[in-house]
Amino acid sequence: MIARAFALLWICLATAAGAQGFAGLGTDADGFALPSADSALTFPADHGAHPDFRIEWWYLTANLRGDDGQDYGVQWTLFRSALSPEAGSGWQTPQIWMGHAAVTSASTHRFAQKLARGGIGQAGVTTAPFDAFIDDWQMRSTAAEGDPLDALTLSARGVDFAYALSLQAQGPLVLQGDQGYSVKSPTGEASYYYSQPFYDVTGTLTLPEGDVTVTGQAWLDREWSSQPLANDQQGWDWLSLHFDDGSKLMGFGLRSSTGAHFTSATWITPTGQTTAYGDGALTLDPLETVEVEGRKVPVRWRVTLPERDLKIDTEPLNPQSWMGTMFPYWEGPIRFSGTHSGKGYLEMTGYE
Template sequence: MPAKLILGLCMAILFAAPLRAQGYAGLGSTAEAGFATPEHGRPLVFPRDHGPHPEFRIEWWYLTATLAGPDGTPYGIQWTLFRSALAPGEAEGWQSPQIWMGHAAATSARSHHFAERLGRGGIGQAGVRTGPFEAWIDDWRMAGDDGLRALRLTARGGDFAYDLHLNAEGPLVLQGDRGYSVKSADGQASYYYSQPSYRVTGTLALPSGPVAVTGQGWLDREWSSQPLAADQSGWDWFSLSFETGAKLMGFRLRGTRGDFTSGTWIAADGTATALTPGALRAEPLESSDAAGPEVPVRWRLQLPERDLDIEIAALNPAAWMGTRFAYWEGPVQIEGSHRGRGYLEMTGYDD
């Protein structure tokens, strides 16, 4: 059977349409027998946990960066590698049950470019390894040292490309309770940590020509087998960097039984404090259908315990990722009690 046909059949089985009713992209469906589930209190171990966890059903390496050109023009980029498993464990060659998917994007106030790659594990087309660290799908690469302190990031689509160097200026942040991140009142959870403090330099290639860029990068790492409750249809995810040096990761998971919000406050020195569920208030203020589906593109976020009351606005309301599982992802600008820049991801708005 041709490799492309095998890949297509595997993707169809793994991402079957009925799963959409069980949370965004099926992430609320019950983990099948044999898959591992996160255990509260299990410590994260590095560099091992920078690598893949084939005993879990889903996993991702997710990097965004807010950038600026020499004239101050703002840009944003995204690089993501997703791993999904047809069955727990790993095997060689075409017997591997691991399916890989890559997303890359480059966004400005006037344009949004994105690309998607699909791949199989076991045949060298895509994967992640440590010693030294490397994540790849086809010719897209995130590679560097095993501590994720220094990385080189490359990707290209039909009308864009980037080649960036990232150097961490702060510690890793363990989200939730030492890396155990609860996602619902029912207790669904994931293992989740971040490196939110990259200094970024490099080149962004657009149809108008190459642009030298500098800025800040944020890497999220997460894995689970059922991170959402069955009634949760999607999420609104914020990674925000303030001019004071502090940072905020926050999320709102939307469900028929009510929204679930949580997150982490990260001080300028990298000290992380988990938020109690409900402490973060996230209110959509304005929506746009510039990208097709109507999505909130201006928000008010409040965190009274940190005297935070801000408004967040999309740099480009049309930053829609028209990929296999479509979602909105783009850079945002922050005004109010705290100023800065960040990234917003919103899923589940295309149903």
């Protein structure tokens, strides 16, 4: 009953938001804090929650190879959303938490969702030690020294899957945009955004067919804002790419009602040096659209970044990687080839 009430509340919020950005992220943020280009990120404090901002997430994706010879993708996400800028405690807190987890293979896409109210111990994030959780889903630091995100354990469970993974960072944290200030529109909407894209992963997937031992790479994104989209932006197409030579690329395009993309990208060297690229440097062109849960979704893309001589075509592991959650979206592992090759993740929102 409680979960159903939370679901109705989220749906009402989305309905009230109307067309103002995917999931209402383009609505006015009266009373909430707003990102500033003059504020520097501070660690480990910024690994924790920022309740004076309206929306926030801890978002991890992993490209894995099983001992059964199959490729897999794993997603683990914790969202925090504030209903109002006022403070509160216990059941009076305005903080709502939502978790998404998924395991994807070439033939199946399994996902689960959890909802919780903050302030009653059901979900939250602590920084000392770092621990992000919702019920029994958990992302916990195991780092003995250095940054808390250098070593993590990760677990989640759905009706027909579970996973338990260990992650070890092989490179530094990466600040996206201008030292962590990530602009999202021509009118200046923005978020704070940083990543840990250098994880090596080991662990176990528990599937109906049995346990599968996996290894691979993972990417953690941390982002928070109060109005990250302009009110005419209807969704985004986002990629995290692991190149075979050890380099990385984060890139996204935010779609306006006119169909135009506002783009941003960060090139990351194998040792963690970054080069940021503003609007227009990255281009995203759909190559193939398929029907996914009654929607037309572009599951193959051509990605170009001329300043890096990059021209690649992406291919989904499973074109039907639809997250049928409260705010539905497409999220799944991809391969890519062309001037560069490797694996990564693709997320697409706002396709209705």
